[in-house]
Amino acid sequence: MPTVNVTGTQWGDEGKGKIVDYLAQQAETVVRYGGGSNAGHTVAVNGEEYKLRLLPSGILYKGTHNVIANGVAFDPEVVLQEMDAMKARGIDVSGIRISNRAHVVMPYHRIMDGVGDEKRGKNKIGTTKRGIGPCYMDKANRIGIRVCDFIDKEEFARRLKENIEIKNHELQEIYDHEPLDYEAVLAEYEGYADRLRPYVCDTIALINREIDEGRKILFEGAQATMLDIDYGTYPYVTASHPVSGGITVGAGVAPKRIDTVVGVVKAYCTRVGAGPFPTEQLNDIGDKLREAGHEYGTVTGRPRRTGWLDACVVRYAAQLSGLDYLAITRLDILDAFDEIKVCTGYKYKGEILDEIPASLKVLAEVEPVYETFPGWNQSITKIRKYDDLPEKCRKYLERIADFTGVPLGIVSVGPNRDETIVIAEDMF
Secondary structure (H helix, E strand, O other): OOEEEEEEOOOOOOOHHHHHHHHOOOOOEEEEOOEOOOOOEEEEEOOEEEEEOOOOHHHHOOOOEEEEOOOEEEOHHHHHHHHHHHHHOOOOOOOEEEEOOOEEOOHHHHHHHHHHHHHOHHHOOOOOOOOHHHHHHHHHOOOOOEHHHHOOHHHHHHHHHHHHHHHHHHHHHOOOOOOOOHHHHHHHHHHHHHHHHHHEEOHHHHHHHHHHOOOOEEEEOOOOHHHOOOOOOOOOOOOOOOOOOHHHHHHOOOHHHOOEEEEEEEOOEEEOOOOOOOOEOOOHHHHHHHHHOOOEOOOOOOEOEEEOEEHHHHHHHHHHHOOOEEEEEOHHHHOOOOEEEEEEEEEEOOEEEOOOOOOHHHHHHOEEEEEEEEOOOOOOOOOOOHHHOOHHHHHHHHHHHHHHOOOEEEEEOOOEOOOEEEOOOOOO
16 A cells, blocks of 8 residues: 655745655656645756646656545646646646546636735735635535536536626625626636546545555645644645645545655745744845745745744644655755754743744744754755765754654755655655
8 A cells, every 4th residue: 555645844835846756756646635726836857847736746757647636626727728738748648637526716716815815905815816715715615616516517507607696796795896707707617627527537436446456646735734724824824734634635535544754844944925934034044045946936936935944843744744754855055055054943932932833923923943054065966875965964954854753765956856865765
């Protein structure tokens, strides 16, 4: 039963796409189990970049099943754009499977995502305006449209008419926004449904059958632990569960069927949007990290906030997701730093905290406690064996593993697939 989950341990943008792509060389099925098109993965292969938003990262391997599971906020327009882009580059998309239980992102979701956040004024979340939160809201409110409804012409027309009436009332009365045209939306989405219908199936049955058959399954998380709606820096979070537990409800797989959980850790920290960020560097160091790491959003292009690695956050992620291994990414970005810091504690009102505060007020006021490491001041991108890394680099990595209690599994020394050091050979 070789099943592996790759999950983010920070605020997203850790380089999960590369780690999933690397492990997908061994996988027969790759499953995206949560989030929506607000999440972006960049995969670099032979100098070419592939920017993915909803398609699982296994799409680059011919013969691999790529499952968009029931927990995903499914945007048919985005998926078709990605599929067309892949086909134009000679990538086979026949292995895509879309859950008939996934909820569909509609035009009114995207509109409400934007106008709703603007209504918050100075307290706005900084949403990507992709409609993900409103889609999940309709799901919880039991008025969502699932893929099984979307591909049924009669049912979709009926459900859409009911929802458009509700949403137009809200748009006009609450947000002073022009109403949506039912016929135009219907025609647009019927066109999407006609193209996507052949890819739809019961992915719960598919995934569990493949696990029974002993196929190698890779579960791909979107966003990351500190953006989890329950465990992250709420309300500056996403609307789903990026932690490993999200697989159970997001893909319909029992917890005991997940063998290995790999936590992806960027060698420094970034986040986008508002919310507390204890190790943020609003200075030359932060600027240097941003420019060296090209820290701009895959989906939005927004500049990311940058800072030193917060090992307290990674340890928290290890607890929540039961991490078996760490996959350290973007380590090469630190090549030119004379001094590198890692946060290993929070001080609040003179006392050291033993946990991640739930209160954003407290988290915004904590003072990070740093351990300082000398930089290695040399390029590591051509190194392929762990023991060949500079001693100072290894000490930095080993302190992260020691503090979090999770062994090193993978170290990435560059963006390309081959710029990878594998320490643990038993992940699959």
